Amino acid sequence: MNQFEKPVLSVKNLNKQFGKGCSHCRQADSPSLIKNYCRVCGTVYACREVSFDVFPGEVLGIVGESGSGKSTLMQCLYFDQPVSSGEAYMNSYENGHQNLFGESSQQQRYIRNHMIGKVYQNPLLGLKMDFSSIGNIAEKLIAAGGTNVGVMEERGSDLLNQVNIPVHRRKEAPKNFSGGMQQRVQIAKALSNKPPLLLLDEVTTGLDLSVQANVLDLIKGLQHELQISIVLVSHDLGVIRMLADRTLVMLEGRVIEQGLTDQILEDPQHAYTQQLVHSLL
Ligand SMILES: Nc1ncnc2c1ncn2[C@@H]1O[C@H](COP(=O)(O)OP(=O)(O)OP(=O)(O)O)[C@@H](O)[C@H]1O
Ligand SMILES: [Mg+2]
Ligand SMILES: [Zn+2]
16 A cells, blocks of 8 residues: 555545435434434434545455445445545546536446456346356446457457466356355456456455455455455455455444554444444454
């Protein structure tokens, strides 16, 4: 990580709410809010004033309980969901001067296809289960302008090899693969355009512990080799501890604490983080 370089991604005051809000919940500290949910109108304030930077070659961990807004944040960054307000800048796009959320959907597609890779919590969202594995990768390459079948075939085989999927199984559909293999195909697909930024949402959740370790080792190795920047979301502090240089802690849509992962683990400041760290011991 190099904090003296310009951030790869810079997010400022990102807000995402599901629902229109009402006169009750729009006031600060409204009694109508249960956590980030308005009991009067049913609006969920999923992300609230989220700001952070991701530096070159850095793994930024995001940890928080179920419902704290982690996946929503990742969806917003991948343009799967429009934000309610806020800004994001990527150094690789217009030199970091253009707010990504203000761009047209066509432009956002371009950014997503060329500059960001994403692994979904649910592989059904990230892969076409009936396509061949290499076809899934080719789809992303084509979206980024790839046309040469031979070149794409070779790149796809290389990638599958990198994530330890035997090349002779490249024509098989992910639906025939184990959970760990499916996540590895997602990782290969996400890496295919050599994006400067990788978004990983609970890549190992739901996998057996031994498979988890294997996928985490893979990510660690690839990160080291490619010097890519990663945002790694997990509700599991153990996963964060293994991979993240720096960590944000989210609670009810807000970032309540951030710092070097070691510091957060050794000296958590917020009561919620203290509880999280103690449950790890
Ligand atoms: N499409 C949607 N419509 C309405 N509410 C939503 C939608 N997507 C998410 N939410 C709400 O936003 C809040 C945050 O959800 P999110 O999936 O971001 O949490 P999370 O931190 O990823 O949780 P988990 O650890 O369980 O994956 C939740 O209250 C959820 O119900
Ligand atoms: Mg989630
Ligand atoms: Zn309300």
